[in-house]
Amino acid sequence: MIRFEQVSVVFEEGGRPALAGVDLTVPEGELCLVVGPSGAGKSTLLGTVSGLVPHFTGGVLHGRVTVAGRDTRHHRPRELADVVGTVGQDPLAHFVTDTVEDELAYGMECLGLPPATMRRRVEETLDLLGLAPLRDRPLTQLSGGQQQRVAIGSVLTAQPRVLVLDEPTSALDPVAAEEVLAVLQRLVHDLGTTVLLAEHRLERVVQYADRVLLLPGPGAAPVYGEPAEVMAASPVRPPVVELGAVAGWSPPPLSVRDARRRAGPLRQRLAGRRPERPGAAATGDRAPVGRLSGVWVRHGRTEALRGVDLTVRPGETVALMGRNGAGKSTLLRTWTGLHTPVAGTVEVGRPPRAVVPHRTKPSRLLRHVGLVPQDPRDLLWADTVAAECAAADADAGAAPGTCRALVTRLLPGVADDTHPRDLSEGARLTLALAVILTAAPPLLLLDEPTRGLDYAAKARLVAVVRELTARGHAVVLATHDVELAAELAQRVVVLAGGEVVADGPAEEVVTSSPAFAPQLAKILAPQRWLTVEEVRAALATAPAPGPDRPPAAEHAPSPGGAG
Numbered sequence: 001m002i003r004f005e006q007v008s009v010v011f012e013e014g015g016r017p018a019l020a021g022v023d024l025t026v027p028e029g030e031l032c033l034v035v036g037p038s039g040a041g042k043s044t045l046l047g048t049v050s051g052l053v054p055h056f057t058g059g060v061l062h063g064r065v066t067v068a069g070r071d072t073r074h075h076r077p078r079e080l081a082d083v084v085g086t087v088g089q090d091p092l093a094h095f096v097t098d099t100v101e102d103e104l105a106y107g108m109e110c111l112g113l114p115p116a117t118m119r120r121r122v123e124e125t126l127d128l129l130g131l132a133p134l135r136d137r138p139l140t141q142l143s144g145g146q147q148q149r150v151a152i153g154s155v156l157t158a159q160p161r162v163l164v165l166d167e168p169t170s171a172l173d174p175v176a177a178e179e180v181l182a183v184l185q186r187l188v189h190d191l192g193t194t195v196l197l198a199e200h201r202l203e204r205v206v207q208y209a210d211r212v213l214l215l216p217g218p219g220a221a222p223v224y225g226e227p228a229e230v231m232a233a234s235p236v237r238p239p240v241v242e243l244g245a246v247a248g249w250s251p252p253p254l255s256v257r258d259a260r261r262r263a264g265p266l267r268q269r270l271a272g273r274r275p276e277r278p279g280a281a282a283t284g285d286r287a288p289v290g291r292l293s294g295v296w297v298r299h300g301r302t303e304a305l306r307g308v309d310l311t312v313r314p315g316e317t318v319a320l321m322g323r324n325g326a327g328k329s330t331l332l333r334t335w336t337g338l339h340t341p342v343a344g345t346v347e348v349g350r351p352p353r354a355v356v357p358h359r360t361k362p363s364r365l366l367r368h369v370g371l372v373p374q375d376p377r378d379l380l381w382a383d384t385v386a387a388e389c390a391a392a393d394a395d396a397g398a399a400p401g402t403c404r405a406l407v408t409r410l411l412p413g414v415a416d417d418t419h420p421r422d423l424s425e426g427a428r429l430t431l432a433l434a435v436i437l438t439a440a441p442p443l444l445l446l447d448e449p450t451r452g453l454d455y456a457a458k459a460r461l462v463a464v465v466r467e468l469t470a471r472g473h474a475v476v477l478a479t480h481d482v483e484l485a486a487e488l489a490q491r492v493v494v495l496a497g498g499e500v501v502a503d504g505p506a507e508e509v510v511t512s513s514p515a516f517a518p519q520l521a522k523i524l525a526p527q528r529w530l531t532v533e534e535v536r537a538a539l540a541t542a543p544a545p546g547p548d549r550p551p552a553a554e555h556a557p558s559p560g561g562a563g
């Protein structure tokens with residue numbers, strides 16, 4: 001269905017190729033997962049299939065890409081629209097109408113489909129993606145995850161033969177992500193749709209892939225093959241594969257179920273041992289840096305927050321979790337004065353200098369609290385990375401070069417003259433994070449901070465956040481990334497319908513929830529292990545397996561291991 005023939009793409013004359021050496025065929029009715037570190041060329045490769053590269057982005061395409069027999073060099077995106085459906089990283093950039101139902105119908109109108117067909121497909125898609133309650137909702141009033149589902153649905157209604165998706169689950173909660181992936185599986189298995197999908201959160205998708213294409217980065221040849229084979233050699237891999245490497249399982253497991261079947265001997269080796277988790281630097285008698293007391297917030301007729309009580313103290317890392325639309329972003333924005341509560345008390349800063357956010361000037365508020373939003377364009381306005389960094393230093397009263405040093409650490413290899421719009425979604429978020437970190441506010445709020453980040457970038461973010469909390473800063477992050485919450489948070493707060501339904505230590509809250517439990521917790525339950533690093537550290541000090549428990553036993557399924 002999709003054929004790449006010695007494909008390479010160069011955007012700047014004499015510059016390094018953004019993509020090189022791709023020669024493979026994706027058969028009809030298969031799901032091909034594209035993986036690799038940030039900047040390896042995943043989005044560029046997807047763009048060559050839809051015709052956006054080079055017709056829209058510019059640059060030079062060498063070689064040939066054919067989709068259903070059509071050469072994308074000679075067919076512009078509009079001439080491929082009946083065959084290829086594309087969903088990019090940024091759902092807002094995808095929308096052309098005002099409401100959910102209109103957006104789902106727009107693509108079919110462009111193709112000239114009969115009204116009866118359009119009506120039926122809209123209803124089917126609303127049900128498939130759980131969007132029926134939102135059909136009349138303005139797109140601007142949706143959460144990030146809801147917008148992502150609408151973007152996917154607007155493509156599905158045209159029923160293309162090829163679906164190209166760039167991080168389709170990045171803004172979705174775990175349950176919504178499973179629903180979307182189930183839809184994609186149904187399209188692949190029942191309708192023979194070919195799906196080409198790039199995703200950083202491999203723990204969600206790798207078990208569904210028929211083939212994996214690894215783009216290792218500059219100077220390395222692409223690798224294409226069976227998922228287990230490619231993952232075993234990949235520099236980016238999910239926790240379940242990483243655990244397989246630690247335990248010596250070959251081939252590596254790709255799903256929680258497969259790993260549980262092999263995990264019996266590993267659970268025996270870990271029995272009686274306790275994970276060493278980083279403890280919170282906060283103590284109960286330290287004055288809070290952020291407080292919500294009985295807070296209610298309304299958006300029109302919608303009650304976004306309902307009587308929320310939440311206190312955050314210095315040194316704490318708190319993960320805010322919950323399904324899309326639960327109120328997580330509203331809570332963070334209320335703490336920065338972007339929403340005015342209709343009832344309750346909101347404060348940031350240590351008493352007696354605490355301030356009420358919605359009554360405080362932004363220049364003063366920046367000394368108490370900083371928010372990195374889901375959409376980094378809300379913060380980035382300059383023409384270059386260097387200009388953004390200089391403005392951040394000036395706004396924060398920091399020494400020149402402070403922001404640039406953070407960018408270098410979090411986002412290696414980005415040139416000063418790079419325009420922020422030319423960065424990937426994850427890179428723009430990282431730049432926005434550096435801008436806010438320059439002011440080093442006592443309370444740092446992060447809204448989906450790992451969206452678009454690969455595992456290496458996520459590790460750098462974790463290191464920076466841990467340093468901040470060790471120095472007494474408090475961090476609250478709203479996230480659907482259960483692996484990040486497991487690795488970083490000491491405390492997890494779960495929202496549902498604008499109310500706090502759980503608040504406690506991370507190991508207690510996430511292990512008690514099937515939706516928000518990380519892969520390790522599911523694999524090694526009822527033991528409470530959350531990350532591969534915890535297991536690796538425990539095995540390093542554990543007694544060697546005895547003759548009755550040879551390491552080779554972990555290569556075979558363990559009877560009863562899935563129970």
